[in-house]
Amino acid sequence: MLLAVDIGNTNVTIGLFRNGALSVTRRAATSAGATADELEMLLDGLLRLDDVAFADVGSIACASVVPALTASLEQVAERRERPLVIASAGTVPIPIRVDRPDQVGADRLVNALAAQRLYGSPAVVVDFGTATTLDCVAADGAYVGGAIAPGLELGLEALAARTAKLPRIELRTPDRAIGRDTVSAMQAGTVLGYQALAGGLLARVRSELAQAAGIAPGEVRAILTGGLSLAPWVRALEGIDAVDPDITLKGLAILHAEVAGGRPLRMELT
Numbered sequence: 001m002l003l004a005v006d007i008g009n010t011n012v013t014i015g016l017f018r019n020g021a022l023s024v025t026r027r028a029a030t031s032a033g034a035t036a037d038e039l040e041m042l043l044d045g046l047l048r049l050d051d052v053a054f055a056d057v058g059s060i061a062c063a064s065v066v067p068a069l070t071a072s073l074e075q076v077a078e079r080r081e082r083p084l085v086i087a088s089a090g091t092v093p094i095p096i097r098v099d100r101p102d103q104v105g106a107d108r109l110v111n112a113l114a115a116q117r118l119y120g121s122p123a124v125v126v127d128f129g130t131a132t133t134l135d136c137v138a139a140d141g142a143y144v145g146g147a148i149a150p151g152l153e154l155g156l157e158a159l160a161a162r163t164a165k166l167p168r169i170e171l172r173t174p175d176r177a178i179g180r181d182t183v184s185a186m187q188a189g190t191v192l193g194y195q196a197l198a199g200g201l202l203a204r205v206r207s208e209l210a211q212a213a214g215i216a217p218g219e220v221r222a223i224l225t226g227g228l229s230l231a232p233w234v235r236a237l238e239g240i241d242a243v244d245p246d247i248t249l250k251g252l253a254i255l256h257a258e259v260a261g262g263r264p265l266r267m268e269l270t
Contacts, residue, residue: 003057004252005043005073006107007064010130011227014046015249016057020257020265022246024050032066036075043076054080061256063087063106063248085256093258095142104143107248108135112143114251115223117264119242122209123221126202127248128228130154132194136205139213147201152194152228159186173233191233199237206239223247 002017013027026046031038044054060082064070070086077084085091089101092109094116111125116137123137128151135146150158152171159166169186177192179185202222210217222240225247234243244250257265 001052001056001058002253002256003043003047003060004249004256005060005062005064006248006252007062007066007069007073008107008129009065012042012069013249014043015246015252016047016050016052017249017253020253022249022253024052025246025249026050030066030069032068034069034072036072036079039069039072040076040080057082059083059085059256059260061085061087061252061260063110063252065105065107083260085252085260087252087255091259092143092255094137095140097138097142098145105133108133108146109143110248110251110255111135111225112137112251114244114247114254115221116141117254118244118247118250119221119223121221122213122215122219123223124202124205124209125223125225125247126198126229128152128198128224128226128231128234132198132226134201134205136209138209139215144209147205149197149201152190155194156186156190159190171231171233173236195233195236202237202239 004015006013010030011027012030015025016023026049028042060077062073087106087110089096092113094113112135115123115125121137121141122139125135127133130151132149132151133146136144138144169183172187173191174184174187177188179188206217206220209220224240224243225245229243229245254265
């Protein structure tokens, strides 16, 4: 059994893979200062929610953007005597054609790997998380960069925190772009505005990837992932080929199979 661990700035997400199939996922809030003992207790607790013990885990694969927790997980794996594969520019088995490969988030590289292996290339992965990232895979499977924008919920929190009269609101798509009160005006600006931001960036990077490959933009795969990828307003985005909230965990399973096992992983799309 493989334990895939995605350590993000907001959440720690785990997935259990049995014979290459994702059987369960769990999520907890990230505590960036957690010790190895605390992280071990967290992982053990999440596993026990599904009647799984750490002893059942054969190996671990991790993508982390929190260096302190990466180090803690390395300690956990060492004392549990479990092999650990950590995603990085040096371990993810795709070409990385950017100026500073070591500065690219591990989750972004893993998303690119999963997109190429599962959906084909060229492709764009749009990850709606704390930040919204677009990660681009060229026709030959290489990671070639992308774009980063503040996440939708991050923007709402900033509005509420940095203004005296703007409230925290429900994320709901308004009927009109012209709001008749403060709440509907904020919903128009955030939800409809974010649709325009995501759709505009997606169209632009799709066009650039298509031009490089000599194909039509519609032939560039577009995959959505992240915590907000299942939100109703996302359905308004045009030209989406797949919504795969677990693509990072799947990418970790693919990484583990190819790096630790030396073979490709056959995985059914759902």
